[in-house]
Amino acid sequence: MMHSLKQIFPRNDLVAFAVLAAILAIVFPLTMDIFRLNLVGKYLTYAFVALGLVLCWGYGGILSLGQGIFFGLGGYCMAMFLKLEASSPENTAIQSTPGIPDFMDWNQITELPWFWEPFHSLPFTILAVMVVPTVFAFFIGVAMFKRRVGGVYFAIITQAIAAILTILIIGQQGFTGGVNGITDLRTFLGWDIRTDSAKYLLYFVNLVLLFICLVIAQFVRKNKLGRILVAMRVREERVRFSGYDVSNFKIFVFCLGALFSALGGAMFTLQVGFMSPTFVGIVPSIEMVILCAVGGRLSIFGAIYGALLVNFAKTTFSETFPELWLFAMGALFISVVLFFPNGLASLYQEYFLPWVKTKFNLTNKASKAINAELESKVKPQVEPQVEPKEQQDNSAKLPAGARYES
């Protein structure tokens, strides 16, 4: 067990977990006022989606352009619960039919629709947040992957589904709040979510959930499942001919991504206080993909940093130069794809990490031993032709020139 845990959480990744936790749980809360921290919380809800996309797209090679669907479904489930709580008969006494959400009243609906009824219950809501999007993803996944729809076609169809859902939400104004979405959410089981203390607490709840998702993602990535996903992305036919049912793996990872997105959506609703179709459609779904691409499609940590950075940039840009933001975003799309397809994480891996290692002589134990061995040799004798295995493996990590010194 210990051994397998060590395999799943190698030292590098533990350090990455620790650094991320320190930044999010200590540095940000200490240095930011609650307004900014709430914004970070909002960005982090997108990080859930980006994390799911790393697994689906980076590892599994399935690009879904419809993650907004799941983000939205999760968010709407939560919003329905909060809305029902906010529209108690006392609060809505001025309406012609008290006790139903205000937008229904405006649309001459006099009775709560049947699918709203169960959202009076919190356990049902929590279950719905997780189950509804996952089941939806499962159906899409089965329908597509069992028939070997993949790649570009999958991307276009998920995009179409996102479009359908948006049109449906906007069109059925009486049941969904239409373009405005579900707004004016106040309390969660009687606890006011708009106060500063609630926002602090929600930020940390969000963080805990995010880390749970990160650990799950790490498990997926480091287990056999992750290796099969990569193999599938690279040579799907070979994996299939080796006896694996490729579609089941794809369905699983797609459902997992949907679940993550839905959690993000639900936390978004709680922290921001509303949910609307602008987070469901095609444009937000593609923007979610760029968060993942900027961070690095193969790095679960990259996804989080990508979500934070892009959203920070978006807020700053659109505050100061609103018309420049689309240019910057467009340029970001193009340059990420052209110049660093594996995102910031690859820049970090390729340039920053080696630089740090040479700068601070931070090499791991094995290469330290080799260093010591190399240094202990007085003269560079003609080395025996058999290079020790470790030395070859670690030679890349040695400081530049160390191999030829002494």
Place this chain on the structure above:
Amino acid sequence: MFAEYSASELTAIFAMQGFAGLILFSVLVLMALGLAIIFGQMGVINMAHGEFMILGAYITYLTSNVFAEYLPSLFVGYFFVAMVLAFGVTFLLGMAVEWGLIRFLYKRPLDTLLATWGLSLILQQLYRTIFGAREVGVSLPDWMMGSYALTDIIEVPINGIFVMILTLVIALSVYWLMYRSGWGRQVRAVVQNRPMASAVGINTEKVDRVTFGLGCGIAGIAGSAFTMVGSTGPTSGQLYIVDTFLVVVFGGAQSLLGTIASAFSISQAQSTMEFFLSGSMAKVLTLLFVVGILMLRPQGLFAMKIRH
């Protein structure tokens, strides 16, 4: 739901909705033809296709303004000049985009999607900066306005007929270009077997560039035609891109005939249902229907039987 209409009214409704569907069909075909060349033949996903279309529309708008201002006597025929200009500019821009962006990404189709999405964002903002955020419409010359009365209750708008004729001409020329000309043969050779095509002396890079440019040029003409039936804003292109992709995929990506057939069924379904349901529900049902069929038949209606 048919009870409250008389038989002749029903006929008229279906005829008029059918005709509205035909106009939608023409616009869809024009948009999808360019995409079918780029996506079907080259395998590149061009999310900026809608923006190329809008560029054509803006060029038409500019041309109409120039004619109205400086050459009012020739205003009658400005549309033909505008179409040629729209084609030329989008064709050149398309070639430039292929040279600067697409050619590095032929092996990564999903990445072309992201990169061209970035391009579409830049173009949108560019339009917004130059033309403003408000939608613009062109004024049509007199002969294009008005409608032609078929019977007492059935009327067909003349600009609609014009768009349909235009679509027919463009579709036939694309067909001739792709399946009857030497250049089309080169394109299909490159699509089917790139190394072999290159070995027999086809300049594959040039073929790629011109094909992409041509697809964009047709989008420009589509945009030009689009100004006759709707107004143009910086984000109008985005509204159509999903529909257009669905048309192409639904028809079977590599078949021009399939593209036309699927555009026909989608537009007729949409416009017939629109009369009885709300527009958004008609759209939802149409899209659901298409997605449903695609799940059953992922290769599209008219798939080519070739081995990859």
